[in-house]
Amino acid sequence: MTAAPALSMSGISKAFPGVRALDGVDFDCLPGEVHAICGENGAGKSTLMKILGGSYRPDAGEIRLAGANVHFTHPRQAAEAGISIIHQELSLLPHRTVAENIFMGREIARRGILDRAAMRETAAALLCRIGAQIDPQAPVSSLSIAMQQLVEIAKALLLDARILVMDEPTAALDERDSRALLELVGTLRGEGVSIVYISHRMPEVTAIADRITILKDGRKVWTRPREAAPIGEIVRAMVGRDLEDFYPPPPASPPGAVLLAVKDGANAALRDIAFDVRAGEIVGVAGLEDSGKGALAQALVGDAPFSGGTVALRGRPVALRTPRQATAAGIGYLPGDRKREGLALRQSVRDNALLTLRSMAGLFTRPGRGAFAPRAIDGKLRDMDVRAADFGQEIGTLSGGNQQKAIIVRWLAQASDILVFVEPTRGIDIAAKAAIYRTMRAFADSGRGIVVVSSDMPELIGVADRILVMHQGGISGQLPRGAGEEEVMHLALGLADAPQREARA
Amino acid sequence: MSPLPQTSSPLRRPARLAVNAGLVIFLALYAAIAFLQPNYLEPGLFMNFLRRAAPLVILACGQLYVILTGGFDLSMGAVATLAVLAASILINGDPETTWAVIGTLYVMGIAVGLVNGLVVAFLKVPSIIATLGAMLSVNGLALAWSGGAARGDLPDNFRNLGRLVWRGVPLVGTLPLAAVVLAGFVALAWWGLNGTVYGKRALAVGDNPRAAELAGTPVAATRILAFVVSAVSAVTAGILIGGFSGVSVNAGEGLELQAIAACVIGGAQLLGGRGSIWSAVFGALSLFALFTLLNLIGLPQALRDSIQGVILIAAVGASLWRTRRRT
Incomplete structure (x- = not known):
């Protein structure tokens, strides 16, 4: 194919505190092409798509749409440039009608008054185009997940999206609905829409994608046409890395x-x-x-x-x-989201380590004696090698590793x-x-x-x-x-x- | 994702400043009062100042419990009003019944606190709404019961709690009973936060209720107890107010906001997780000193409310600014 790519992202990098989420990733998608992205959780797929959708700004790299350089600072700009992202979690308002959802934020108005009839008709036409038999006036909550997905796609088409990103679109669908959705993807491809398809379902990916890109640890492993990418190769590329010997x-x-x-x-x-x-x-x-x-x-x-x-x-x-x-x-719990579920960030390292002990003790127990004494808990924190200038300092000031160790101390103390x-x-x-x-x-x-x-x-x-x-x-x-x-x-x-x-x- | 080297943030000391902030403001304001009216430096007038400030300090201590757990209690003023009106109706001038009625007042207060706490903890109604509702209900009930006007009578043994002053006490000269009640209440409130594990649980719940719950903290019980303590403090304050101001249908009006303002001025953080009993004590003394000062300057009573509003906003703004600067 010689067509200029509808979308071309080059050298995209993005770092979050403590983690490099993307490191010089190149990605492009031709008009009328389905380009699948595969990768483990945390490989950087979502970050890449959030950058494309204008939710994040890249630290480095550039995005070109049909050859023109663009910089998005707001999701709305991306939408207006013809990029539509259908997220895993649907973003419809359940108590509004299908038509209202399709036109959310882009209502047709005549002299400041909503033109409901025009919106209904356009919505019906869009739904018809994607072969969905949905009443534009039905409330979204009355639709199945598969139908809601179709409404999302209709919403994307309203904007005349040239680039459609589908993030795990079949995750919540059964076999039959998935097949229908894949057919629709094929139809849209025929109309010249560029589709970025993210999925964990390998058979689907190899059935629908023209090209496949593998991301791993924020880097691109390879991009290959479907014929050169059997499932085994994809899986190997997604997981392949050297086992560190620090276990x-x-x-x-x-x-x-x-x-x-x-x-x-x-x-x-x-x-x-x-x-x-x-x-x-x-x-x-x-x-x-x-x-x-x-x-x-x-x-x-x-x-x-x-x-x-x-x-x-x-x-x-x-x-x-x-x-x-x-x-x-x-049973003790060390949650994955330490800041939101594990720590009282403004309390001291000591108080966080003592939280469970104090929570399980009798109400009238003195908070600073016996097992709760600073000396007792400080010893445990030191044994765990929690590094802090002073265990009385707020735990929010510690690094992630030290915070995690302090939570481990909390449960060790509780035995x-x-x-x-x-x-x-x-x-x-x-x-x-x-x-x-x-x-x-x-x-x-x-x-x-x-x-x-x-x-x-x-x-x-x-x-x-x-x-x-x-x-x-x-x-x-x-x-x-x-x-x-x-x-x-x-x-x-x-x-x-x-x-x-x-x-x- | 490949990890970046962790940059260790500059080490900071925990903020002990908050305690001192309230104390410093109080000393500055009291100095200003003494400058205008030098006899405020005499022990007698200082004791009198404490006596009049006692209800607010007690209310602030109760409010602090709720603020630490991340809530507000707007029903305190109404509970104080209820305590005053109920006392005069139930006692009706008969000194024999005073102590039994005081017990009844506390039972009523605890009931209001329990309802507040249960609604917040289990129905998950935001405390500002739950206690606003309680404030309206309790106020309405108190007014309906009293028929809209003060009725009944408070005997001397009840009123003495608020207005009795012992004279010829060594060292201080005069000692108001209210100041003793104040000291006792502050000591109890201090003990609750520092002498039991409750204080640490409350701070954790206010800081991050989700993390506290997952660590095994009884979050609901901690919240409910805070509202009960708050209501108990409101009844105590009501008893003192009834003692030195007598019976009135708006005895407790606006006290809840003063109590919240006091805690914030003293350095407690709204929405929880930071503050100590001294935030409440010195914040309340500062606020009361400010009112006294404005009186001395001759500012009209009505403007006091405006100034209180400005101070509340300024204090919260300052505490948020401090937090932002540190992170």
């Missing part, structure tokens, strides 16, 4: 008695959860976003409890309906039996990562158990004794220590029969 050695002895046993665990986001954690064991939980791995952690700590099934700790059934009950039962880690090293530098892995190992070796939920696959493989892989709310498989990233990825993608496909491709 602690596996335990010398086999795990002990069962500490935590979950049977038939289920709630709105989970189904048929059954697994156990033995003394001395680190159990990893892998899965893509929305696979239910976060929901599993929340269920274990009573934040979004199981509505069915049983949980037993040391053989005794326990109720985990609130975080407080889970804490009392001996919990099971710790549930979510993304334990997100945004943490390498040295602190190693220290946290060592601590996890030491905690498990002391006869207790760890459940670690992570999107960082090398981390899971390096630190976990066993990996549960989740897919669509259930556990799709279990892998022993030593499993490869590709095996995990295949289970996470729900591709139980992947090797055959690879052979066929």
Whole structure:
């Protein structure tokens, strides 16, 4: 193809505090082309699309639309330039009608008065164009997710979008609706729209994409035409990287008695959860976003409890309906979003480390005596190598690694039996990562158990004794220590029969 | 994503300034008062100042509990009014019943505090709305009960709580009973925050309720208790007000905003997570000193409210500016 690219992004870089999200990424999309982007969670896909959509400004690099250089400072500018992004979470107003949603912010008015009839007609025409049988006057809340998706697309077409970004459009759709959506993508491609397609579903990607780009750790791995990119290659490129040697050695002895046993665990986001954690064991939980791995952690700590099934700790059934009950039962939680869920940022390092102890003690306990005395907790903080000039300083001033270590101290002080880690090293530098892995190992070796939920696959493989892989709310498989990233990825993608496909491709 | 080297932020000391800010403002204002009216330096007049400031200081201590947990209690003034009106109606001049009625007042106050706390903790109604509703309801109930005008009578043993002054006390010369009540209440409030784990829990809840909950903190109980303490302080203040001002249907009017302003002037942070009992005590003394000063200058009473409004905004603005500068 010789056409000038409708979209060309070159040398895009973007850093957030502590993390380089994108590093010199080049990406382009021709008119009438479907260009898929694949990558693990955190590879930089969303950041790249947010830059394209004007939500973020790149630190370096340039964006050209049909050859013309553009700088977006606001999402609206991107929309006016013909870029439409359909996000994973739909952005429709549920209590307004389809037509009102399509025209949201761009209502047709005559002399300042809304022209509802014109909007209805245009909406109907747009919906017809994409083959959607939807009444423009129906409230959005009465539509299925698939239909809402179509409304989003109609909304994008209203702006005469030349570039349509679809972020996991089929994630919430069943087989039939997905196929219909893919047909629509084909139709739009025929009309000359450039489509950037982000998906974890490999069969879909290889069926629809003209070209495929793989992102990993904020860098582009390669861009290839579909014919040169069998699923196996894609998966390898998504996960392939050197295993760092800073993971602690596996335990010398086999795990002990069962500490935590979950049977038939289920709630709105989970189904048929059954697994156990033995003394001395680190159990990893892998899965893509929305696979239910976060929901599993929340269920274990009573934040979004199981509505069915049983949980037993040391053989005794326990109720985990609130975080407080889970804490009392001996389950500790280290949330992935430390700032929002883990820390009281304006309180001191000491107070944060003592938070759980003080929360579980009797109300009339003196706050600064015995186990709560500064000297006692300072010793524990020093043992964990939390670096701060003064443990009385606000914890918000510490680095991510030191904050995480302080939260670990909080649960060590409480002497919990099971710790549930979510993304334990997100945004943490390498040295602190190693220290946290060592601590996890030491905690498990002391006869207790760890459940670690992570999107960082090398981390899971390096630190976990066993990996549960989740897919669509259930556990799709279990892998022993030593499993490869590709095996995990295949289970996470729900591709139980992947090797055959690879052979066929 | 590849990690960047973490830059360690410059090390900062925790802000102890907040405590001193209220004290400094109070000393400056009191110095100004003494400059205009030198006899304010005599122990007797200072004790009298304390006696008149006592209700506000007590209210501020109660309000502080709620502010630390990240809320507001706008119903305090109404509860104080209720306490005054209910006392005069129930006691009706019979000194025998005073102590039983005082017990009843506290039960009523605790009930209001519990309702506030339950509504905020479980219905998740923002505290500013929940307590605004409680303020209107309690005010309305108190007025309906009293028939819209002060009725009944307060016997001397009740009124003494607010106005009795012992003379010939060594060192200070005169000692108002209200000042003793004040000291006792402040000591209790201090103990609640510093002598039990409650204070640390309240700070954590006000700072980040989500993190506190996930760490096992009983967030709902912590919030409810704060509203109960606040209501108890309102009843206590009401009893003192009834003592030295007598019965009136607007006895507690506007006191809730004064209490909030006092806490903020003293350095407590609105929406929670920072502040100490001294924020409330010195903030309230500062505010009361300011009112006294404005009186001495001869400013009309009505302008006092305007100035209080300006101060509230300025104090919150200053505290936000301080926070922004530090981060």
